[in-house]
Amino acid sequence: MDMDTDEGTGWELILNAAEGALQLVLTHDEELVCAQRWARSDRATEILAPVLADMARACGLRLRNLRRIACVRGPGSFTGVRLVLTTAAALRRAAPGLQLAGLDYLQALATTAAMDRRLPYGAPIAVLTHARRNLVHFQPYVSYGWSIPAQPAGDVRLCTPDEACEHIAATDIPGAVCGSGLDRNPCLPERLAEHARLLCLDQLRLPSIDALRLLARHGDYDRADIEPLYIRPCDAVDNLPQLAQRMGLDADEARTELQRLLQRAPASVE
Numbered sequence: 001m002d003m004d005t006d007e008g009t010g011w012e013l014i015l016n017a018a019e020g021a022l023q024l025v026l027t028h029d030e031e032l033v034c035a036q037r038w039a040r041s042d043r044a045t046e047i048l049a050p051v052l053a054d055m056a057r058a059c060g061l062r063l064r065n066l067r068r069i070a071c072v073r074g075p076g077s078f079t080g081v082r083l084v085l086t087t088a089a090a091l092r093r094a095a096p097g098l099q100l101a102g103l104d105y106l107q108a109l110a111t112t113a114a115m116d117r118r119l120p121y122g123a124p125i126a127v128l129t130h131a132r133r134n135l136v137h138f139q140p141y142v143s144y145g146w147s148i149p150a151q152p153a154g155d156v157r158l159c160t161p162d163e164a165c166e167h168i169a170a171t172d173i174p175g176a177v178c179g180s181g182l183d184r185n186p187c188l189p190e191r192l193a194e195h196a197r198l199l200c201l202d203q204l205r206l207p208s209i210d211a212l213r214l215l216a217r218h219g220d221y222d223r224a225d226i227e228p229l230y231i232r233p234c235d236a237v238d239n240l241p242q243l244a245q246r247m248g249l250d251a252d253e254a255r256t257e258l259q260r261l262l263q264r265a266p267a268s269v270e
Helices: 041-059 078-094 105-116 161-169 180-184 187-192 209-217 240-246 251-263
Strands: 011-019 021-028 031-038 066-074 099-104 124-132 135-142 157-159 175-178 198-201
Touching: 011 041, 011 078, 011 105, 011 209, 021 041, 021 209, 031 041, 031 209, 041 078, 066 078, 066 105, 066 209, 078 099, 099 105, 099 209, 105 124, 105 135, 105 175, 105 209, 124 161, 124 180, 135 161, 135 180, 157 161, 161 187, 180 187, 187 198, 240 251
Parallel strands: 011 066, 066 099, 124 175, 175 198
Antiparallel strands: 011 021, 021 031, 124 135, 135 157
16 A cells, blocks of 8 residues: 555644653644554663554555654653654654754643543643653643644743642633642642632643644644653763762763753754
8 A cells, every 4th residue: 555645735744752751743745644652761772763663564655655753742741752852863864854843741641631531722731741850741731622732821841840839729620630740749639629610630641642643733744853852851961970080080070061062053954
């Protein structure tokens, strides 16, 4: 089977490894062809390429014929985000005309809540995902119904679970709250349950396939690599002085070299 044509949107791929699992979705002219979820985030690096190759082979797709790739760019796992963005960047260089779009992870969760629970237009949705111990990524959203992605009602921020809870509790409008921040902080669902007008979706930890497809349909595509969305600092950067000492390096020199490498222009030629 080879469904590559010049009409429609053609072959589209959606990738997500921001948190807890690896998700791959393949569509053709916006119709779902194949979707897989691998609950092995610790092995996503070795799983992604073989699974993608198997999906393409089973669906009769030549990867160079992909038209669009939408990747979840964060916030979430540094390794997972980098994995899917690097894979998309490599495919863009191998496929003429391929365009990429970045999707926000918290928006994908908010959109899942709106679609799964049929939340009406205007209903507030709070998303909290685990960042590190005693810290969550928090962002408020507003439901736009079930056919338009949920829209942000404020910026994403890094805060404590208590700070997020206080902000959510101050909203006196029926709405929902979801994300891994509830699961990793068991006290939060109990505290939020005190607000009878609030729907606590503590089992919603991954975006749905339908929500990812909806966000991809509304994605801002371009022939450029996707920039990751990081909110919290990288653990390796925070621990650089200790890591440098273990390697027999000067901590200040290690910081200077890191900044040089981060600001260096790419050496690859497209």
